[in-house]
Amino acid sequence: MSASLAPEQRSSRRWAIAGGLVGLLLAVLLFAPASWLAHGLADASNGHLLLTETRGSVWSGSGVLVLTGGEGSRDASALPGRLEWTLRPQGLGLVLRLRQACCTNGELNLLVQPGANRLAISLPHQVPGDWLARLPAAWLGGLGTxxxxxxxxxxxxxSAQDFRLERVGGRWTQTGRLDLDLVNLGSRLSTLAPLGSYRLSLVGGQAAGQSLLQLSTLDGALLLNGQGSLGGGKARFLGDATAAPGREAALNNLLNIIGRREGARSVISIG
Structure with a gap:
């Protein structure tokens, strides 16, 4: 039988094991595959926003951004080109830098602040009136019906103003404002082109963690207006669509499809 280890040897062995575990943890963190980021994005978006064909690591990589109708949906639409990112520590958080040749206004910086059972994402150093990304409207087809x-x-x-998302206990809440300007929209359901330009705004900080959803017309022959709320994974919206004077005949077919007809207007209801 071999002699038992001396206290000094036992201590050295414990330190060696601890050092090996720390080294393994650092290796996992430093070389974590990009697919880990893809899994996190799919989970956070309930399967509506996917990162596919990933390359590289969590810290520096690229992938194809795909919009889908969610679990079980056969609809999917990919942005052209590849989304590139880097992730670096900053203070108590991380800075995620995004760039896509087709769509981002230079480099888009997100401040990511993880914590115990919570995650916060914000857009620092925003320039008022400046836009962050410009996407093809056809990409929305990936969401399905x-x-x-x-x-x-x-x-x-x-574009955004003081925008921040925070996830606590599996629920997302928003502060600040996010604007989606739908510019010079056209549709295969109408020969009239363009139909118009519209603004969909998401304004956080409302009661019960809800965000206010507002739709307005900037210009055009098709007039869209309405409002609702978004929160707890559910959207509610009530609005209407009408044709500008003299455009009723050209838009009649489209108005029949996008909502429930009530005379000259089409009622749009979600939730």
Whole structure:
């Protein structure tokens, strides 16, 4: 039988094991695959926003951004090109830098602050009136009905003001404002092009953690207006669509499809 280890040897062995575990943990963190980021994005978006064909690591990589109708949906639409990112520590959080040749206004910086059972994402150093990204409106077809039926063309311009998302206990809440400008929209359901330009705003800080959802018309022959709320994974919206004077005949077919007809207007109801 071998002699028992001396106290000094036992202590050295414990330190060696601890050092090996720390080294293994650092290796996992430093070389974590990009697919880990993809899994986190899919989970946070309930399967509506996917990162596919990933390359590299969590810290520096790229992938194809895909919009889908969620679990069980056959609809999917990918942005052209690849989304590139880097992730670096900053203070008590991380800075995620995003760039996509087709769509971002230079480099988009997100401040990520993880914590115990919580996650906060904010947009620092925003320039008022500046846009963050410009996306093809056709990308929205990936969400399924009714977007795949409308088959929109035009562009979607994203801007924000003091925008912050926080997830606590599996629920997202928003502060600040996020604007989606749908610019020069057209649809295969209408020969009139463009239909118009519109603003969809999401304003946080409302009661019970809800965000206010507002739709307004900037210009055009198709007039869209309405409001609702978003929170707890559920959206509620009530609005209407009408044709500008003299455009009723050209838009009649589209108005029959996008909502419930009540005379000259079409009622749009969600939730």
């Amino acid at each position: 009714p977007w795949n039926t409308l088959q929109l063309n035009g562009s979607v311009r994203l």
